[in-house]
Amino acid sequence: MERPGRGDSHRMKRTPLYAAHQKLGGKLIEFGGWEMPVQYTSITDEHLAVRKEAGLFDISHMGEVLISGPGAEAFLNGTLTNDVWKLAAGQGQYTLMCNERGGVIDDLYVYRLAAQECLLIINASRIEADVAWLEKQLAAFPRRSEVKLQNTSDATGALAVQGPRVVEFIDGCFPGPSTGGTSVARVTDLKKNQVASFSYAGDRIWIGRTGYTGEDGFEVVAPGRIIEAIWNQLLSAGQPHGLKPAGLGARDTLRTEVCYPLYGHELDENTTPIEAGMGFFVALDKGEFIGRSVLAEQKAKGPGKKLVAFKMTDRSAPPRPHYAIWSTGPGAAKVGEVVSGTQSPSLGIGIGMGYLPPEFAKPNTPVEIEIRGKRASALLVPKPIYRKPD
């Protein structure tokens, strides 16, 4: 082996849970400028724990931006692709932020915490780019005096607790009733995409029922100084229910199985939500927003490339980003590129996503993935690649 080992650690940022990860024996790697655990014991075991029981992830590296004031809604609706007007207080939605060419600046979650207050959860690697873009758009927004933008990323921590057994122990960690957002008696009364605040040892924390794994679960957003206490409480409450701490390795295999995009792989500034198959989150009917005309035209005429999902048909080395995708049969040619690929712990076979010209982008089309100079058979499959049994 060439040089397994540690990356350039001196310039990387650390979350408030850095010491907790070390104590748990987490293997730390660089991700988007952050030093994060890729695994504690085994990516496969942590992945399967989330599918069958529960897993706890540190997502404090992700960014948080608060947009508030009487102009907040109008500002966000002109800047994001999905329709913020549809959100009542206490509801959230997946959305994207595009440039004028329809290219994706980031994909994010927006939670309406209160009538005039929205929380954006953004990708760690995009915090600077997003905040710069939002500030630039705000400077040009006619009602800018009615909007306040606060980047609270540095002071805020976040956790994701995911898996079918989370409902067995989460209520015991955060006693209800909620103090803001959706009015509920207990955390497990939240429905998918709902968010509520709870009082935690005198601090206000926000809990949304969402995630990035394809499983039921919650994300907890709290001041960074109390995130370790919450982490420890969830770990001890959840361990009797099979909860394991889970790293970014499992987070990546889980999201790939259910075809959730990862910025820098499926999405970038030269790729549109329509090309990425995310048209459902582009509200063309809500009025003007940045990128709208390009996205409307692509939706009407069809995009020039499409995101596809594939499954290897035989045992092979795992497909990986940048591997070539070939068409098959006479005239076989390189037609696209893998953007995400891994070995699926749930299915025990290589899986991935890539971009192809529309004429090839149909489920059940055989393709070949070029792995280390050799082509291996794969089949395009409908998204998601993995579906929960029954």
Place this chain on the structure above:
Amino acid sequence: MANVPTDLKYAKTHEWVRVSGNLATVGITDHAQHELTDVVFVELPEVGRQIKAGDACAVVESVKTANDIYSPVSGQIAEVNPLVVANPALVNSEPYAGGWFYKIKLSNPAELTALLGPEQYQAQIGGA
């Protein structure tokens, strides 16, 4: 703390060598398997192939990375481990036992003296 058995020789590139007569068994270390994360694919050389020390002669792929394995010694491949090809997780669970890669008939046993001893390898990977 990575396990570094005292009866083996080590390459700087994280392979181990177990010598028995003129036959050497080669695998990767506990430290290496931990750094790789879950191994999901192993490709081994053909039996009979002549290998020079330092040649890339096998491939090990984990969920996260693909890595070449460099032969610590020269010789002819005498046997490969079919069980590790069928069950690559053996590299993680038994790196020094069921996770071995191949056996090689040594053509230049003097090369063994250039390999690291367990203390030297332990020092290289930062163990005390």
